[in-house]
Amino acid sequence: MKDVREALMVGRNSEGKLVRRPLSPHLQAYNMVRISSGTSIMHRITGVALSAGALFLTVWLAAAAAGDSVLSVVQAVYGSVIGLLVLAGFTWALWYHFLNGLRHLAWDAGKGFELPDMHRSGKLVIAGSFILAAVTVVAAYLVW
Amino acid sequence: MSSNSNPSIHIRRSPLGRAKGLGAAKAGSAHWWAERVSSVALIPLTLYAIFSVVALGHADAAGVAAYMALPWNAVLFIAFAVTLYHHIGLGLTVVIEDYVRPEAQRITLTFIVKAGVILLGLLSVISILKLAL
Numbered sequence: 001m002k003d004v005r006e007a008l009m010v011g012r013n014s015e016g017k018l019v020r021r022p023l024s025p026h027l028q029a030y031n032m033v034r035i036s037s038g039t040s041i042m043h044r045i046t047g048v049a050l051s052a053g054a055l056f057l058t059v060w061l062a063a064a065a066a067g068d069s070v071l072s073v074v075q076a077v078y079g080s081v082i083g084l085l086v087l088a089g090f091t092w093a094l095w096y097h098f099l100n101g102l103r104h105l106a107w108d109a110g111k112g113f114e115l116p117d118m119h120r121s122g123k124l125v126i127a128g129s130f131i132l133a134a135v136t137v138v139a140a141y142l143v144w
Numbered sequence: 145m146s147s148n149s150n151p152s153i154h155i156r157r158s159p160l161g162r163a164k165g166l167g168a169a170k171a172g173s174a175h176w177w178a179e180r181v182s183s184v185a186l187i188p189l190t191l192y193a194i195f196s197v198v199a200l201g202h203a204d205a206a207g208v209a210a211y212m213a214l215p216w217n218a219v220l221f222i223a224f225a226v227t228l229y230h231h232i233g234l235g236l237t238v239v240i241e242d243y244v245r246p247e248a249q250r251i252t253l254t255f256i257v258k259a260g261v262i263l264l265g266l267l268s269v270i271s272i273l274k275l276a277l
Contacts, residue, residue, distance in 0.1 A: 010151045020151045044239060051232045057197070058225075058268045064208040065271035071205050098190060101183050108180060140198045 035122035043100045046093040053090040091136050096129035175234060182231040189224040196221065209275045218276035222269050229265035233257055 011021045030037040056078070063074040077083050103121050106112045112121055196217070200208055212218045236257045244250045 018151045047235050048239060051236060054228055054232055055264065057193075058264050058271070061225075061268050061271040061275075064205050065274040066205075068205045071208075075202075094190070094194070098187075102187070105180065105183065136194060136198065140201055143198055144202050 035119050039100055039103075039122045039125060043097060043104070046097040046100075049093050050090065050097055053094065056087070056090065088133070088137055092129060092133035095132040095136070096125065099125040099128050099132075175238075179231065179234045179238075182227050182234065185227045186224075186231055189220065189227055192220050193224045193228075205275075212272055212275040215276075218272055221272050225268035225272065226265055229261040229268070233261035236261075 009021050009023075010018055013019045060071075060074055060078070063071040078087060103112070103125055106121075112118060196211070200211055203211070212221065237254055240250055240253045240257065244253055
């Protein structure tokens with residue numbers, strides 16, 4: 001008896017003929033410098049990075065709830081040069097994931113699939129993420 | 145698995161036996177849908193959270209507490225934290241399922257993610273409530 005996974009690889013085409021299901025190529029097959037695959041993998045990378053960003057937010061909330069003695073330590077760490085660089089990185093990642101997420105939702109609605117549209121929206125997402133991150137960082141600096 | 149140019153099925157189970165439990169149960173798309181629904185909810189909530197964090201970045205504990213004491217701020221921040229950690233749990237699970245082998249590691253990591261997002265989500269909510277009340 002054959003491996004059951006082998007059986008799951010067999011399907012029928014629209015004519016009812018048994019065919020081997022196509023397998024999607026693995027990561028190495030894609031050129032990550034391209035807008036299409038580059039923006040896709042960046043969505044994942046920023047998503048995973050932002051999980052750590054959420055941890056930073058929760059630590060800040062818990063510190064504020066604990067009182068000034070803890071909050072001042074957290075603010076000193078976040079306000080250090082390295083801390084500020086990390087926060088600026090999270091800011092960019094958040095705007096990127098936000099804008100590219102809108103792009104994904106548009107695709108889910110069946111819009112913007114044509115290659116020229118997809119390339120244009122990809123470039124808009126990249127440019128927009130840097131612009132909005134810069135605006136946010138400047139706003140945070142001015143409030144400070 | 146060998147690539148076979150002439151596919152065939154060699155399974156000694158009835159077609160019904162094979163089909164049972166495989167698909168069309170309408171549950172397979174629940175995870176996908178939950179990711180989209182939470183992401184749509186996060187569009188306004190994230191904009192609100194960015195605005196709040198920028199405004200509160202330099203505030204002391206009393207300043208943050210005064211902000212959260214306004215009921216709509218506490219409600220929006222709790223909604224943001226819960227939706228955010230729900231979305232993070234869904235997203236990280238997919239990434240783990242795609243890249244982590246073998247099975248034992250995958251299950252362990254998935255469990256850690258599930259426990260982590262629940263605990264961190266609860267910590268956020270309790271902290272917001274403590275500041276607000």
